[in-house]
Amino acid sequence: MHDIKKPALVIISVLVTAILTYCITMRAVNSRGTNGNSNQASVTNAYYVSPKGSDANSGTSPSLPFQTLGKAQIAMQRSPIKATYLMAGTYNLSSTFTLTSSDNGETWAAYPSDPPNSAILDGGSTSRANGLAVVFAIFGGSKITINGLVVQHFNDSGIEVCGGTHHCFGPTADSNVVKNNIVHDFYNRYGGGIHVLGTAINTKILNNAVYNSNSRGINATADSPGVGSVGDDISGTDIENNVVLNTCLSESDDGAIYVQDDYYPSASTNITIKNNFVRDYGSVSGFNKGIYIDDGLSNATVTQNIVAGTGQWAVQVHGGSNVTITGNLFDIGGSGNQQVLFYQCSPGDFRSTC
Secondary structure: OHHHHHHHHHHHHHHHHHHHHHHHHHHHHHOOOOOOOOOOOOOOOOEEEOOOOOOOOOOOOOOOOEOOHHHHHHHHHOOOOOEEEEOOEEEEOOOOEEEOHHHOOOEEEEOOOOOOOOEEEEOOOOOOOOOOOEEEEEEOOEOOEEEOOEEEOOOOEEEEEEEOOOOOOOOOEEOOEEEOOEEEEEOOOOOEEEEEEEOEEOOEEEOOEEEEEOOOOEEEEEOOOOOOOOOOOOOOOEEEOOEEEOOOOOOOOOEEEEEEEOOOOOOOOOEEEEOOEEEOOOOOOOOOEEEEEEOOOOOEEEEOOEEEOOOOEEEEEEOOOOEEEEOOEEEOOOOOOOEEEEEEOOHHHHOOOO
């Protein structure tokens, strides 16, 4: 039965890749607008940033944009305006751009009149030893949206959503949205292209493309200070409609989409991993996984995903409970060394029962 079904899965994987490529190409072809053109339409009640702008400008029109993200942040904190559009160009950052609870309710998005994928945040990393660890961070902020940006070249996390006192020394991060971004070419050990950390609840990670990483592509982690202590909480994390390609390139025992909660019973509930396309997640010998439910994380649903290409296990569940895995497609290759699902029982680690 495996040999009969495998060609169909390969065809589906190829079709999904082709459809995604077509959609991205057509979006670029059909886009209009160029950075710095005074004929560009402005959006009511927004600030604008451009690498060609000036912080002496008003920042309130595409023809008079600010130059730095920090200037727009200060302007929004002092204003009822809660949207900033990043115009086309490369923003070479020398330090992490961080939003806090003072920035609640803001939207940071690519300028819609510019070509897609043209607002680029660059962390300057060429290896794990240089450049920024984190490019764009939300520390204790809530109801913040990051939409349509390209984030590249860093050594831990491209977009990080962090809350709580254990990691971020601040309030809970709640109801943040990371969508329609491209995050690529980074040198992480942990972290991730998109990383949810600490007490960060109801985070939505939607419609992003993440590719070319040493380790995890999308990562949501609730750590406890120690086994048996009260842990962090990533309840309501929703990872949907993302494409995660070519991850776990140099790390072992890792996952393209990775979620973790090492306090038992798990504080985190209602975790959703749905309708993602994952391909090539390391090597068989590296024990890497397409979707990794690690360290006791429980109360999760994994559904309607496609996992294909290289790697060891399509899905692994390590020590958790109440995890539903249904309606997924797994193309695990023909070598005989890959597996669809591995459940690892570790009651000693997480005080759980199996």
